[in-house]
Amino acid sequence: MKSEEFAIELANIHKKFRIYGSPLSRLREWLTFGKLPTHYDFWALKNINLNVSKGEAIGIIGENGSGKSTMLKIIAGTTWPTIGDVKTIGRISALLELGAGFHPDFSGAQNIYISARLIGLTDDEIKERFDDIVRFAELGRFIHSPVRTYSSGMYVRLGFAVAASVSPEILIVDEALSVGDDYYQKKSIDRIKKFREDGITVLFVSHAMPHITRFCDRAIWLREGIIEAEGSAKDVVNEYQRYCYRHTYERLILAGKKEEAETLKPEEEPILEEQVWGSGKVKFTRVAILNGKGEETGSLDLGDDITIRQYYYAFEKIENPIFGLNIHTIQGVYIYGTNNHNIHPRKIDHIEGAGYIDFKIKNLILHKGKYFISVMVFDEPDDPYWQNPLDWHNQAYEFLVFSPSEAHGLVAFPGEWSKTHPEAECEMSGVPEQLDLENQWHFHFLDSGWYKLEKEDTGMAFSWSKDKGGFLLLQSPGKTVLELELRASHPDLKNNSVVVSVLMDDEKLGSIEINSIKWKKHKLNVPSVKKYQIRRLTLIPARIWKPEEQGLVGDKRSLGVGLHTAKFI
Amino acid sequence: MLKDIWKHRTLIWAFVKRDLKGRYIGSTVGFLWSVIQPLVMILIYAILFSKIMQQKVGTSNLGNLEYVVYLCAGILPWITMQDTFIRSCGVFIENASLIKKVAFPPVILVANIVLAGFINLLIGFAVFFAVMLIAGVKFGWYILLFPVSLAVFFIFLFTFSLILATFHIFFRDTQQIVSLLLTVWFWATPIVYLPKIIPENLRFIIEINPANFLINIFRDPIYANQFYHWREASVFLLSTILILILGSAMFKKLRKHIPDEI
Numbered sequence: 001m002k003s004e005e006f007a008i009e010l011a012n013i014h015k016k017f018r019i020y021g022s023p024l025s026r027l028r029e030w031l032t033f034g035k036l037p038t039h040y041d042f043w044a045l046k047n048i049n050l051n052v053s054k055g056e057a058i059g060i061i062g063e064n065g066s067g068k069s070t071m072l073k074i075i076a077g078t079t080w081p082t083i084g085d086v087k088t089i090g091r092i093s094a095l096l097e098l099g100a101g102f103h104p105d106f107s108g109a110q111n112i113y114i115s116a117r118l119i120g121l122t123d124d125e126i127k128e129r130f131d132d133i134v135r136f137a138e139l140g141r142f143i144h145s146p147v148r149t150y151s152s153g154m155y156v157r158l159g160f161a162v163a164a165s166v167s168p169e170i171l172i173v174d175e176a177l178s179v180g181d182d183y184y185q186k187k188s189i190d191r192i193k194k195f196r197e198d199g200i201t202v203l204f205v206s207h208a209m210p211h212i213t214r215f216c217d218r219a220i221w222l223r224e225g226i227i228e229a230e231g232s233a234k235d236v237v238n239e240y241q242r243y244c245y246r247h248t249y250e251r252l253i254l255a256g257k258k259e260e261a262e263t264l265k266p267e268e269e270p271i272l273e274e275q276v277w278g279s280g281k282v283k284f285t286r287v288a289i290l291n292g293k294g295e296e297t298g299s300l301d302l303g304d305d306i307t308i309r310q311y312y313y314a315f316e317k318i319e320n321p322i323f324g325l326n327i328h329t330i331q332g333v334y335i336y337g338t339n340n341h342n343i344h345p346r347k348i349d350h351i352e353g354a355g356y357i358d359f360k361i362k363n364l365i366l367h368k369g370k371y372f373i374s375v376m377v378f379d380e381p382d383d384p385y386w387q388n389p390l391d392w393h394n395q396a397y398e399f400l401v402f403s404p405s406e407a408h409g410l411v412a413f414p415g416e417w418s419k420t421h422p423e424a425e426c427e428m429s430g431v432p433e434q435l436d437l438e439n440q441w442h443f444h445f446l447d448s449g450w451y452k453l454e455k456e457d458t459g460m461a462f463s464w465s466k467d468k469g470g471f472l473l474l475q476s477p478g479k480t481v482l483e484l485e486l487r488a489s490h491p492d493l494k495n496n497s498v499v500v501s502v503l504m505d506d507e508k509l510g511s512i513e514i515n516s517i518k519w520k521k522h523k524l525n526v527p528s529v530k531k532y533q534i535r536r537l538t539l540i541p542a543r544i545w546k547p548e549e550q551g552l553v554g555d556k557r558s559l560g561v562g563l564h565t566a567k568f569i
Numbered sequence: 570m571l572k573d574i575w576k577h578r579t580l581i582w583a584f585v586k587r588d589l590k591g592r593y594i595g596s597t598v599g600f601l602w603s604v605i606q607p608l609v610m611i612l613i614y615a616i617l618f619s620k621i622m623q624q625k626v627g628t629s630n631l632g633n634l635e636y637v638v639y640l641c642a643g644i645l646p647w648i649t650m651q652d653t654f655i656r657s658c659g660v661f662i663e664n665a666s667l668i669k670k671v672a673f674p675p676v677i678l679v680a681n682i683v684l685a686g687f688i689n690l691l692i693g694f695a696v697f698f699a700v701m702l703i704a705g706v707k708f709g710w711y712i713l714l715f716p717v718s719l720a721v722f723f724i725f726l727f728t729f730s731l732i733l734a735t736f737h738i739f740f741r742d743t744q745q746i747v748s749l750l751l752t753v754w755f756w757a758t759p760i761v762y763l764p765k766i767i768p769e770n771l772r773f774i775i776e777i778n779p780a781n782f783l784i785n786i787f788r789d790p791i792y793a794n795q796f797y798h799w800r801e802a803s804v805f806l807l808s809t810i811l812i813l814i815l816g817s818a819m820f821k822k823l824r825k826h827i828p829d830e831i
Contacts, residue, residue: 078670080825118667
């Protein structure tokens with residue numbers, strides 16, 4: 001595709017925000033001409049590449065703070081990328097904030113004039129479109145009252161009406177539809193649909209997933225500033241929703257709110273893919289789920305037998321049909337699939353007219369939960385990707401499983417424990433001899449104090465401890481010094497260093513004073529060992545700081561010290 | 570930057586109108602207030618200083634209103650400057666939603682404030698001249714230089730407003746510092762008092778005070794009826810233009826950071 005066909009091209013976009021601890025630290029940095037850097041860099045966007053063709057509608061989804069708004073602002077031209085190129089062709093109308101620039105004391109009509117001029121309409125264009133704007137906003141006689149007397153619904157209606165009057169070539173919609181009542185939402189959705197029909201390129205940010213799937217051809221999922229997934233709107237939304245569901249579920253479980261987790265609201269369930277498709281030569285007419293006693297039911301117990309009975313109607317004679325069946329969890333995890341072709345082979349000579357076929361699973365080892373069944377039938381056993389079914393009902397049937405409350409995990413494999421074997425040699429291959437967060441991302445933690453591993457764009461990797469962080473390290477004979485590479489980022493570091501106590505096997509080794517934001521190696525003597533020994537190391541910073549308390553809204557971390565490398569030498 | 574201003578001139582004008590009207594919107598006489606306020610102020614000065622206190626300056630032939638002329642030629646531009654600077658400091662922060670969400674050059678917000686302030690100054694001077702002429706004050710021929718003074722003052726206002734507006738984004742104390750500094754500076758400059766009441770050994774303060782140059786740009790044609798102090802005025806104008814160039818360069822460099830910082 002030639003580049004002229006793209007309405008928006010983002011190439012290698014990075015966006016950095018400088019985060020200063022306090023206003024004074026910025027002054028200090030300026031006065032020393034950057035020799036005393038007191039900020040740390042926050043990369044809101046990392047390596048974003050995106051081409052949007054003319055007339056395409058792209059949905060952008062992601063959690064709050066994932067960089068969606070920053071990306072839209074860069075495209076709208078209200079802010080600039082730190083690295084990378086943005087190219088856009090055509091007039092852009094950004095519904096980033098409806099009613100931006102409205103003056104509360106002026107009437108709706110007066111505000112239309114100012115606001116429309118702000119977004120780039122000329123006087124003549126405004127005169128020409130004024131009546132349309134007023135009509136769309138449906139303000140009636142209120143159009144001559146001050147805007148401060150408007151209800152919030154009237155306010156956004158007017159804002160939307162002005163923004164929609166621009167006749168843009170690129171339309172950017174950021175949560176503009178999340179405000180207002182149902183009537184307004186429907187109206188503005190219709191307006192956006194009309195833009196779509198007119199071949200206008202649309203960028204759409206919303207937390208309302210049905211809007212994304214309905215409007216957008218394509219979607220991208222931003223996560224912590226990078227594109228996590230890109231593809232058809234349906235696929236990306238599915239993937240994102242599964243992630244969200246898992247995330248919420250795990251959080252609730254971790255917080256001990258198990259019951260709440262079990263009753264997650266239905267809209268947090270994944271959007272199911274298109275339910276039914278196929279050539280239609282055969283139709284499933286009903287699917288019944290039977291328990292071990294042969295009773296039709298929607299719920300089973302762990303260990304029960306389950307029979308999935310598929311009633312079909314073949315409109316013509318199908319030779320050697322292939323039946324298939326899948327089971328998914330509620331989170332969309334594909335846990336089981338079978339067919340009568342190569343998994344549980346059983347030749348069926350032909351089907352014609354009505355009939356049913358059973359698939360029986362003995363001893364259902366699934367734990368408590370809700371499961372979805374997909375059924376499908378093919379006439380072509382060699383169909384390589386199972387793409388041309390006669391009929392396919394995707395995740396259309398469900399059943400519940402009950403298991404004892406002490407059950408854990410998804411499946412109940414039969415299993416047993418052995419006795420312990422104290423005669424074995426100590427196995428140490430799981431404990432590293434040195435930590436290097438540059439290359440090593442998984443290591444042993446003793447405490448949960450480490451906030452999280454963060455990778456910086458300079459290639460460094462480090463982690464922040466909260467108030468106490470620990471890890472395991474292997475000490476070999478002959479090594480008597482522990483070397484730790486540490487840094488801190490406290491805003492007042494120059495005047496007030498951070499003292500870190502280092503504990504080995506719960507005994508204090510010594511203290512390290514950190515007064516630099518740069519990585520620095522510190523050495524501590526340790527007792528030597530005769531044979532390999534696993535050491536438990538704990539770092540306890542004397543104080544921590546919270547960016548949020550320094551005015552960095554939304555940065556909820558507690559920062560102590562960063563650890564880069566650790567080893568015995 | 571000048572290109573941006575020219576390109577958006579109709580928008581700036583719409584903003585200025587909104588600004589001027591917005592102050593008195595909802596009041597009965599509306600825009601008339603911006604005439605009434607300087608009128609009352611000037612009348613009070615005129616009555617107080619010519620009839621009651623009989624303040625004598627004694628260097629011109631303006632009659633018993635000469636102190637009022639002296640005072641107004643200084644205080645009208647000073648009030649404009651003070652209002653404009655303090656408003657400029659806050660302008661980017663107050664309009665953060667516009668700068669962040671609508672792609673348009675922030676410099677026009679500064680232009681808007683400077684223009685609005687300047688128009689109020691024009692109204693003030695119009696009222697002043699009207700009152701003085703009715704009272705029978707005869708100005709000299711050098712009054713014809715008054716438009717030149719206005720032009721120089723306008724450049725000065727815009728230059729420093731732009732710098733202050735930009736500065737305030739990065740150092741939010743700017744507004745408070747400016748407001749305090751201007752109060753001190755007001756009394757360090759002979760606006761209400763005459764230079765001759767300052768003791769001889771302290772008078773150098775006035776001579777090096779740049780605010781004095783600024784005030785003299787108005788006082789020379791209006792009050793003293795003489796041409797500008799050639800050296801002072803040209804130093805003032807040239808340094809203002811130099812600062813304007815440096816300020817625009819600074820603004821251009823920091824422009825990209827503005828949306829991220831407000």
